[in-house]
Amino acid sequence: MKFTEQLWQEISPIYSAILTHGFVNELTLGSLPSSTFQYYIQQDALYLTDFSRALNQLAARATTPNDMLSFTQFAQNAILVERALHESYFTLYDIQPETAKMPACFAYINYLLATTSLQSVAVGAAAVLPCFWIYREVGNYIHQRASQQNPYRSWIDTYASEAFDQSVSQMLALTDQYAENASAAEREKMRDAFRVSSRLEWYFWNDAYTQNRWLV
Numbered sequence: 001m002k003f004t005e006q007l008w009q010e011i012s013p014i015y016s017a018i019l020t021h022g023f024v025n026e027l028t029l030g031s032l033p034s035s036t037f038q039y040y041i042q043q044d045a046l047y048l049t050d051f052s053r054a055l056n057q058l059a060a061r062a063t064t065p066n067d068m069l070s071f072t073q074f075a076q077n078a079i080l081v082e083r084a085l086h087e088s089y090f091t092l093y094d095i096q097p098e099t100a101k102m103p104a105c106f107a108y109i110n111y112l113l114a115t116t117s118l119q120s121v122a123v124g125a126a127a128v129l130p131c132f133w134i135y136r137e138v139g140n141y142i143h144q145r146a147s148q149q150n151p152y153r154s155w156i157d158t159y160a161s162e163a164f165d166q167s168v169s170q171m172l173a174l175t176d177q178y179a180e181n182a183s184a185a186e187r188e189k190m191r192d193a194f195r196v197s198s199r200l201e202w203y204f205w206n207d208a209y210t211q212n213r214w215l216v
């Protein structure tokens with residue numbers, strides 16, 4: 001079994017919790033309150049900018065030109081996605097930009113920046129992988145079920161694209177290659193990083209759903 005297949009098996013309860021989460025359910029049905037979607041998009045714009053920084057960190061630290069190129073392209077793409085949010089959804093759904101990261105976004109981004117800066121590139125790659133992989137799976141899941149009249153259709157179509165599918169496959173191959181060259185202890189850290197980020201993906205949806213804010 002591929003290393004990444006093993007990773008996916010290990011997060012099976014987390015992935016199920018994401019698919020059955022109220023945010024995903026209501027987004028699919030089109031009944032998600034616009035204020036909830038607004039919170040999500042505002043936080044995601046903040047997330048994407050720093051996610052790009054985390055990928056650039058991996059690009060700077062990768063040892064082969066091929067890997068550097070992959071991480072650089074992913075990093076560039078995250079900024080393009082962020083820009084697309086501004087050019088489409090912010091206008092389409094009349095959303096105001098936000099500057100404060102709420103708890104899940106704050107935790108997730110700081111975890112990714114610390115891991116891609118201070119851990120090995122292999123562990124850093126495992127930490128950013130859920131962002132790609134979970135979005136492809138959740139994106140396809142929603143895409144298959146949502147109606148054409150869904151008010152969030154424009155967002156839903158983004159993650160079901162072929163271009164996105166290709167970058168996820170590239171990221172998976174890259175992670176498997178790092179795992180092959182890693183020691184058992186290193187692979188254990190990769191598994192842990194993959195699980196932590198997957199959990200934080202759930203928290204990201206949950207913060208939007210509950211409109212979570214700093215209590216103090």
Ligand SMILES: Cc1ncc(C[n+]2csc(CCO)c2C)c(N)n1
Pocket residue numbers: 044047048051073074075077078081130131132133135167201204
């Ligand atoms: C919280 C959160 N997690 C994952 C994504 C998905 N995503 C954003 S950028 C990118 C690819 C960059 O090359 C992917 C897969 C998101 N938007 N927000």
